[in-house]
Amino acid sequence: MTAAGTGALCGRRILELADPSGAYCGKLLADMGADVIKIERVGGDPARRIPPLWRNEASEDTSFAFLYTNTSKRGITLNLEPPAGRDLFLQLVRKADVVIETFEPGYLNALGVGYEALARLNSRIVLTSITAFGQTGPQCHYRSSDLVASALGGALYVIGEENDPPVTLAGSQAHVSASTFAASSSLVALLHASRTGRGQHVDVSIQEAVTAVTHICGVGKWLDDGIIPKRRGTSLFASVPSGAYPCKDGLVYLMVNRPLHWKALADWIHEETGNEEVLDPMFEGPSSRRQEHRELIDLFICELTQRFTVSEVYHEGQRRHIAFTPVNSAAAVARDPQLEARAYFVSLAHPEGGHLRYPGAPYRHSRTPWSLRGSAPGVGEHNEEVYRGELGLSAEQLGALRDHGVI
Amino acid sequence: MASSERAPAGGAQALQGLRVVEFTSGMAGPWIGRLMAYCGAEVIKIESQQRPSVVRLYVSPRAPELGVQAALSPWFTDWDAGKRFVALDLTRPEGVALARRIVAVSDVLVENYSSGVMEKLGLGYEDLERIRPDLVYFSSSGYGDTGPCRRYVSWGSNIEAMSGLATLSGFPERACTLTQFAYPDAQSALHGLFAVLCALDHRSRTGEGQRITLSQLEATVCVLGPLLMQQLARGEEPPRLGNASLSAAPQGCYPCRGEDRWCAITVEGDAAWQRFCEVVERPEWKEDPRFASLTARLGHRAELDAAISQWTRTRDAYEVMHTLQRAGIAAGVAQTAEDEFRHDAQLKARGFIEEVEHLAKGHVLAPGIPLGLTGTPGRTGRAGAAMGQDNDYVFGELLGMSPDEIRSAVLVGAIEPAATERAPAP
Structure with a gap:
């Protein structure tokens, strides 16, 4: 079901043996044109049934997460454990550029198909491993989940309200973060391999991916001032003012970082509410100047925002170059005029009937456009095409492999 | 991979030989160059005294009397370490001409100025493609380069709110939940x-360059894909789940001994559930029909969470984690920056935290870059550079300008001389 692509990675071959922590990595590569072959266990990936489901009948493989993260891929089944299965895998590796895997550290090695074995067959191969804690270290065999990784990576502690328990982000963002790092690492290693003929083992730790994303605004500051970053509601410590403010019909988010943006905001508050105090020069300059007046400034802003609807504050605020934005529900995002004007959402036919709409391209390449080339593959949908068409197996051989539970 | 392989003294790097020039501010743009520099690319950041990046507007909390300390900003280390810095006045044609000469010897251009600014400066893709046909020209903006809102201003936290992330995340009773780390900035980068x-x-395969545009809003909606699809397909607002899961129970973040200490736990599957009952000293739960299956446990989540909290509350968070992990159950402390950077045995063993050379402070710690390139390990170069720190290298060595030429470019105001400032006492 995958059409030939026009994407930048057209002609690259990727093998993906990934659970939900690595599926988005494969999607990023596939939607950019790479031929990503998803290798599932015989019977299919259990991730096909992770709720919520598109069609609620329990027998159907319609997990939204699976449908989303497996677009543009081809799908085959393979049991890696019997020798015949390993041989087929190694034949595929000969013609591949990258292998993405999410098994426990040491699993592929124990089967005799670890990085060294793959590199002997194909010196340019990049093996990208995505695991909870990385391939090494005293806790590399610890169990994890998206929530546990988000906790250990420091994200939970700095999300939400001060007096609530730490809380996670929606949408398995630990796995997404590991996948986005892994996709870039794989390409960095691939560029290096193209230049030098030598591939490498890429070792991505989900805990480290969360840590890098979380502490990008926190560590240096903590080391500088000794204040450990923690939950503080909707505002950011370094930006004054910042946070969610009430309007007549919902919330807007506001952030001020530049001195000019503060001036624009203070002028608007003054114009609208007659407040003279807000024009006091002691509030002007970078955010640090306003730090000790944060609560008072928040009151001034509420007096302004409560007079209007979200849409009024948003567009009039932006006309004045102030970073006001609506706090959107998923429904509001789905009908957002800006996304609509850019034809962001993409519709794709599902092979079993009906259409689904997907979030579209995160980036637009002028010469090699991103595209969704097909729905997530069915279980073993491309077995014939890959095993017979590309590896040259006969119908009898394929039948025998099927009878022995290899595919 | 031994920890020593993370930051070797020498050794080949994956992007060696690649040159990147950037016109950036904030984080969503600069972090790209930071990561490429980490992989060995030479990254030249073009700045201007006229319009410093907000990242440089830093006042040290320990020495506010010194005012803005542009080279000492810790964010500047996190997002810009390892780059080269030149300062040009791009409002002057001579400044733009020099910027174009840098582009002519670069492979990649990264910019996140407001929509239309680069074109107005004569540094748009059409202008630069002529002098560097295979240039990869990357632009990042909040809303993308087309559409009615393309000129709107936004920061990472605005995008958290715009994209639906803030509304979809968090506990059911909270209208919106935000991070302290402007997550969309990292994901956009x-x-x-x-x-x-x-x-x-x-x-590398065709010799062709191209233009790329990125909308930070769209990239963030992409990381929420399955939730948006639920809305698009069925018109349903995905419920806020807090720390719960639809496919594992119990799961949550439970209070432990001490102030604001918590441990996250996920019990996935019936076998793990049976082991969990033993560890938390509730063997009777194993036979309890209320908890006999995932569906049953999901239905009695509140009772389970209350009982588990009772067990965790009197225990140290790390003790909870290690005890559960020994029984093969996923558990992890909600760690603070200090926990991770001072005490985390796993991060330490892997050499994750980087010590980075800093021109004013000697050395600083920086979060590692988890690209995991074991064959060509990355490393972060010098931090704490001032604007124009590398004027001599870039204009002299790289572009081959003579000291006289550089001096006259400074005199006409095209090149801005390197800024200097004092460091606060440690």
């Missing part, structure tokens, strides 16, 4: 890096 690398792979 990571998607941008990937987009640039894709274009470089295409270029």
Whole structure:
């Protein structure tokens, strides 16, 4: 079901043996044109049934997460454990550029198909491993989940309200973060391999991916001032003012970082509410100047925002170059005029009937456009095409492999 | 991989030989160059005294009397370490001419100025493609370069709110939940890096450059894909789940001994559930029909969470984690920056935290870059550079300008001399 692509990675071959922590990595590569072959266990990936489901009948493989993260891929089944299965895998590796895997550290090695074995067959191969804690270290065999990784990576502690328990982000963002790092690492290693003929083992730790994303605004500051970053509601410590403010019909988010943006905001508050105090020069300059007046400034802003609807504050605020934005529900995002004007959402036919709409391209390449080339593959949908068409197996051989539970 | 392989003294780096020039502010743009520099690319950041990046507007909390300390900003280390810095006045044609000469010897351009600014400066893709046909030209903006809102201003936290992330995340009773780390900035940078690398792979095989635009809003909606699809397909608002899961129970973040200490726990599958009952000293739960299956446990989540909290509350968070992990159950402390950077045995064993050379402070710690390139390990170069720190290198060595030429470019105001400032006492 995958059409030939026009994407930048057209002609690259990727093998993906990934659970939900690595599926988005494969999607990023596939939607950019790479031929990503998803290798599932015989019977299919259990991730096909992770709720919520598109069609609620329990027998159907319609997990939204699976449908989303497996677009543009081809799908085959393979049991890696019997020798015949390993041989087929190694034949595929000969013609591949990258292998993405999410098994426990040491699993592929124990089967005799670890990085060294793959590199002997194909010196340019990049093996990208995505695991909870990385391939090494005293806790590399610890169990994890998206929530546990988000906790250990420091994200939970700095999300939400001060007096609530730490809380996670929606949408398995630990796995997404590991996948986005892994996709870039794989390409960095691939560029290096193209230049030098030598591939490498890429070792991505989900805990480290969360840590890098979380502490990008926190560590240096903590080391500088000794204040450990923690939950503080909707505002950011370094930006004054910042946070969610009430309007007549919902919330807007506001952030001020530049001195000019503060001036624009203070002028608007003054114009609208007659407040003279807000024009006091002691509030002007970078955010640090306003730090000790944060609560008072928040009151001034509420007096302004409560007079209007979200849409009024948003567009009039932006006309004045102030970073006001609506706090959107998923429904509001789905009908957002800006996304609509850019034809962001993409519709794709599902092979079993009906259409689904997907979030579209995160980036637009002028010469090699991103595209969704097909729905997530069915279980073993491309077995014939890959095993017979590309590896040259006969119908009898394929039948025998099927009878022995290899595919 | 031994920890020593993370930051070797020498050794080949994956992006060696690649040159990147950037016109950036904030984080979503600069982090791309930071990561490419980490992989060995030479990254030149063009700045201007006229319009410093907000990242440089830093007042040290320990020495506010010194005012803005542009080279000491810790964010500047996190997002810009390892780059080269030149200062040009781009409002002067001579400044723009020099910027174009840098572009002519670069492979990649990264910019996140407001929509239309680069074109107005004469540094748009059409202008630069003529002098560097295989250039990969990457632009990042809040809303993308088309559409009615393309000129709107936004920061990472605005995008958290715009994209639906803030409304979809958090406990059911909270209208919106935000991070302290402006998550969309990081994801925009990571998607941008990937987009640039894709274009470089295409270029390596065809010799062709191209223009790439990224909307930070769209990249953030992408990381929420399954939730948006639920809305698009069925018109349903995905419920806020807090720390709960639809496919594992119990799961949550439970209070432990001490102030604001918590441990996250996920019990996935019936076998793990049976082991969990033993560890938390509730063997009777194993036979309890209320908890006999995932569906049953999901239905009695509140009772389970209350009982588990009772067990965790009197225990140290790390003790909870290690005890559960020994029984093969996923558990992890909600760690603070200090926990991770001072005490985390796993991060330490892997050499994750980087010590980075800093021109004013000696050394600083920085969060590691988890690219995991074991064959060509990355490393972060010098931090704490001032604007124009590398004027001599870039204009002299790289562009081959004579000291006289450089001096006259400074005199006409095209090149801005390097800024100097005092460091606060440690």
